[in-house]
Amino acid sequence: MSDNGADKAIAASETAAPMEPGAGPDDFVPRYFEPERVRMYRSPMGSARLELLDEVCYARVAVRQILPLSDPDHYISIWSGDDAEIGIVLDPLELDEASQRVISEELDVRYFTPTITKIHQVKERFGVHEWDVDTSRGRVTFSVRGLHQNVKQLPPNRLIVTDVRENRYDIPDATRLDHASFQQIQRHM
Structure with missing residues (x-):
């Protein structure tokens, strides 16, 4: 995690999903993350955290598959603790290894589906x-x-x-x- 606290805020409780400038509350536009700016890791208590480099750190996030049956390996949605979508990772394999591991662990817990x-x-x-x-x-x-x-x-x-x-x-x-x-x-x- 980068340590420049002046450049970013710890967002422990987010209330709204990011929108493009000028968009109204009914005009939600999904945010696609740039893989090189995304870092996912575990908090000391074990919850998943998301850091968008030089921007913000979300203290607690949930990870969801947008297409869990037809394309489970792509389009991973990251949600804040307030149940608002923060953004989408198109291909988790483009992330660093530690971030991939956190996403995989979170999806395994959420989508426990025995055959x-x-x-x-x-x-x-x-x-x-x-x-x-x-x-x-x-x-x-x-x-x-x-x-x-x-x-x-x-x-x-x-x-x-x-x-x-x-x-x-x-x-x-x-x-x-x-x-x-x-x-x-x-x-x-």
């Missing part, structure tokens, strides 16, 4: 479907309320399942599951 590899059973009771599955992280059981709202079908055969705790599970290609697993999906969808 379902086998479905042992799906049973419905009072409008809630109980799933017993094997995932890339081990065997789990979870509940889904309202299958049509919480199982998203993406072309060609991908399914994203969201449980009652808002955890997401990925089935990259439902047709590639074993026959019994695929039958469980067919029966309940």
Whole structure:
């Protein structure tokens, strides 16, 4: 982190997303960061920080994917602690290694999405479907309320399942599951 405190302010609590000069509150224009000016690191307490060199340091930020399913490796949005977008990193690989690591760690926490590899059973009771599955992280059981709202079908055969705790599970290609697993999906969808 640069140490010229006179040239920048520590912005612990930002209230508005950056806008181009002359833009009104309804005319939000996204800000794309220049990779050489971005530094991300951890605070002593472990939260992610963003420093825009010679400009400002945001004491606590959140990292989000703009296109988490179709292009998860690009278009990374950085948000302030007040839930306002600060700007966008087009390609995290253009950042320094430490910044890449912080972004990767933050995305891993935010987008914890195990892949379902086998479905042992799906049973419905009072409008809630109980799933017993094997995932890339081990065997789990979870509940889904309202299958049509919480199982998203993406072309060609991908399914994203969201449980009652808002955890997401990925089935990259439902047709590639074993026959019994695929039958469980067919029966309940």
